[in-house]
Amino acid sequence: MSRSESIKKLRDQLVRRRDALHRALEGDLSLLRELHQEKTGDILDAAADTAQDELNSQLIEAESRELNAINDAIGRFDAGMFGNCDGCGKPIPLSRLRAIPYATDCIDCRRKAESKNGSGTTVLWNRVFDNAEVDSV
Numbered sequence: 001m002s003r004s005e006s007i008k009k010l011r012d013q014l015v016r017r018r019d020a021l022h023r024a025l026e027g028d029l030s031l032l033r034e035l036h037q038e039k040t041g042d043i044l045d046a047a048a049d050t051a052q053d054e055l056n057s058q059l060i061e062a063e064s065r066e067l068n069a070i071n072d073a074i075g076r077f078d079a080g081m082f083g084n085c086d087g088c089g090k091p092i093p094l095s096r097l098r099a100i101p102y103a104t105d106c107i108d109c110r111r112k113a114e115s116k117n118g119s120g121t122t123v124l125w126n127r128v129f130d131n132a133e134v135d136s137v
Ligand SMILES: [Zn+2]
Pocket: 085, 086, 087, 088, 089, 090, 105, 106, 107, 108, 109, 110
């Protein structure tokens, strides 16, 4: 299968996932509304309702975030930008897109972005520098 065929398939998957999320979000929201209508005034019930509400809103938040990412990816596809890295502009490997269809950067750029927050690569460079000094003596 060619890359463009694979990407077309990924778009279909994204659209299906988006529809499923839409349905889930609609279900969660109606559940939230029901919970609010069924409030009895009992303190324990109210506490349980609050916990359930929080759980639901966390779920909705996570689903909304994914939905945004998926809508963004579909938009990128329609703009002909889908599958290219935001960081370096190179095509994102299909294996990565299959794992995360709405990925916007390649693994190299993702690692670079993540290494800015850590010191993992600094240690490696120090070691290389030490070896070079030993060689020159
Ligand atoms: Zn990149």
